[in-house]
Amino acid sequence: MIFSLAVYAAPSVQASDSAYRFATALLAQGYTLYRVFFYIDGVHHGNEFITPPQDEINLSTRWQQLAQTHDVDLVICIASALRRGILDETEAERYEKSGYNLAPGFTIGGLGQLLDAAVTSDRLITFGS
């Protein structure tokens, strides 16, 4: 069974943690996680500049490790990301910004990739709606 997740919740919201736990649980069961699509406030997960205190969990790092281990596609919605100041090198150049902050392991993509996840997966689970 192929799963994808849509995460609308910012890292500070419980639903964000629930999404991660759901992802690890389904992978542990042997299911496939095709894509995690971060939309609306969920795009904050892709901000490399987020710096929580050392005794707190860094959610971006957790997702990166999961993606590396299990080859999961982590996609940040471009429309939501630009509104919230999350840019990769290409977008930073396009909009003449002084820097970029997309965390390694995440890619910036369009809403078509949310639909593609819905079409390709048997289950699409939303967190933070």
Place this chain on the structure above:
Amino acid sequence: MSKKILFISRRSPYGLSYARDALDALLAASVYDQDIGILFMDDGVFQLLKQQDSSNIAQKNLAAILPALELYEIKKIYVQRESLEARRLGASDLVLDDLHIIDNEEVRQLLAQQDQLLSF
């Protein structure tokens, strides 16, 4: 083979960006040749009001965006009857004419028919 994908929009039009984000996702999805629809329920029915003026809150007027659904050939537009009634609204208050107003039982059947639900 195309999949049946239903967007469910349950939030009020302003305050949070969910209503806009749902429409953006819906319009993007409409070009991929899938069987797409949208259901407005709960406070989401307020998005459909004819009389909307968002100029004082520096937001785009949602009632001006909704007619784009027709241009994108999104024909499956559903509104939950009970949500309208609870808010003392009727078909004549709504900005779109080509809507299917359906009751709870029909909503249940509609959801059961879908391959995927995208909830906003």
